[in-house]
Amino acid sequence: DAGVIQSPRHEVTEMGQEVTLRCKPISGHDYLFWYRQTMMRGLELLIYFNNNVPIDDSGMPEDRFSAKMPNASFSTLKIQPSEPRDSAVYFCASSPPGRGHGNEQFFGPGTRLTVL
């Protein structure tokens, strides 16, 4: 079975450009999470969805960040405009139904974003 799929794996862009990160969760999972990981701050939750509906976006740093989940098999995280401090690894994770979002999360391989 395919795990969580993320694209691109690496992204290098210039300050001010729009960046779109993509995620395909594991089929049948009803929770989807977007995280950002840096050395300084560790793994931080940005936003999560349940059944395609955004539940909590309090972790989104500012209005430059937005996320959508138009259907059960696809989600995007967009940064517009991007800034150098957005450089990080962005992970998408999904979890199956049963214990709500208390279930084990399965992580994608991540997108390493560098904003110059």
Next chain:
Amino acid sequence: GQNIDQPTEMTATEGAIVQINCTYQTSGFNGLFWYQQHAGEAPTFLSYNVLDGLEEKGRFSSFLSRSKGYSYLLLKELQMKDSASYLCAIRWGNTPLVFGKGTRLSVIA
């Protein structure tokens, strides 16, 4: 606040046993996870504790004391491939997981 404390780094010898501790705020505790993350890779699930006691899975065991707000991950018969970061993650109430900053374990020959 939702604080999770883990040591930043640890070093241990191949074949030995190492214990990685995690302490957290007890109020509202609703489950603890341990994840392993190799450099440049995604975190992968190791264990889940919600009741007091020891959960064993091969060379890895995880212990929980809810009253003390304390957990540890025990790795036995260390191998070089165990060099990784180990993340403690807590669920409080009905909130999503909060991850600690992780403990970077180096296994040396």
